[in-house]
Amino acid sequence: EAQVTQNPRYLITVTGKKLTVTCSQNMNHEYMSWYRQDPGLGLRQIYYSMNVEVTDKGDVPEGYKVSRKEKRNFPLILESPSPNQTSLYFCASSLSRGLLTAQFFGPGTRLTVL
Amino acid sequence: ILNVEQSPQSLHVQEGDSTNFTCSFPSSNFYALHWYRWETAKSPEALFVMTLNGDEKKKGRISATLNTKEGYSYLYIKGSQPEDSATYLCAFTSGGSYIPTFGRGTSLIVHP
Numbered sequence: 674e675a676q677v678t679q680n681p682r683y684l685i686t687v688t689g690k691k692l693t694v695t696c697s698q699n700m701n702h703e704y705m706s707w708y709r710q711d712p713g714l715g716l717r718q719i720y721y722s723m724n725v726e727v728t729d730k731g732d733v734p735e736g737y738k739v740s741r742k743e744k745r746n747f748p749l750i751l752e753s754p755s756p757n758q759t760s761l762y763f764c765a766s767s768l769s770r771g772l773l774t775a776q777f778f779g780p781g782t783r784l785t786v787l
Numbered sequence: 788i789l790n791v792e793q794s795p796q797s798l799h800v801q802e803g804d805s806t807n808f809t810c811s812f813p814s815s816n817f818y819a820l821h822w823y824r825w826e827t828a829k830s831p832e833a834l835f836v837m838t839l840n841g842d843e844k845k846k847g848r849i850s851a852t853l854n855t856k857e858g859y860s861y862l863y864i865k866g867s868q869p870e871d872s873a874t875y876l877c878a879f880t881s882g883g884s885y886i887p888t889f890g891r892g893t894s895l896i897v898h899p
Contacts, residue, residue, distance in 0.1 A: 775833030
């Protein structure tokens with residue numbers, strides 16, 4: 674089944690404790706991205722990647738890191754999480770690098786930073 | 788950050804009603820517009836990708852139109868059903884950017 678998977682789905686952590694949210698897609702998509710969803714705001718892109726070893730900042734990259742060592746995986750790393758990073762996070766992938774094809778979203782990760 | 792507005796913010800209709808809502812975006816440097824359907828407790832699901840002025844797309848009872856010169860897209864739902872209840876998002880991408888800007892969505896509730 675074609676899908677984007679994320680783990681964990683729920684995470685409660687404390688300020689400063691490094692964490693990684695994994696994202697994997699099995700559709701051989703070129704473009705992958707991370708978004709956060711906060712109440713009253715639209716989805717905002719954190720980072721995106723158009724190919725292996727090619728990543729770039731989205732609209733809200735501060736406090737996050739990503740890597741794209743393999744085409745299928747695009748982990749999101751929070752080196753030192755803070756309470757303002759409490760949010761719902763989505764990973765997404767798209768066949769086309771230029772976003773001329775639909776994005777497929779993962780199930781979401783709800784992160785709480787205490 | 789670009790300004791993408793969706794209206795109305797929320798909409799309640801009766802089963803069988805037809806409805807439509809709007810996504811407004813900058814009229815210059817258009818590249819692509821995406822529509823998504825987002826049900827509660829699920830993840831956004833792609834409906835349409837629109838790239839050309841005058842594009843019309845259809846999927847079952849849902850259709851969309853695009854006017855890049857004036858900077859808007861309409862989403863229409865014909866004969867709404869309770870299962871159409873969801874938030875509908877649009878996302879605009881400008882030329883030279885690979886960062887989509889999402890609107891805040893229109894929440895549709897269809898009452899049986």
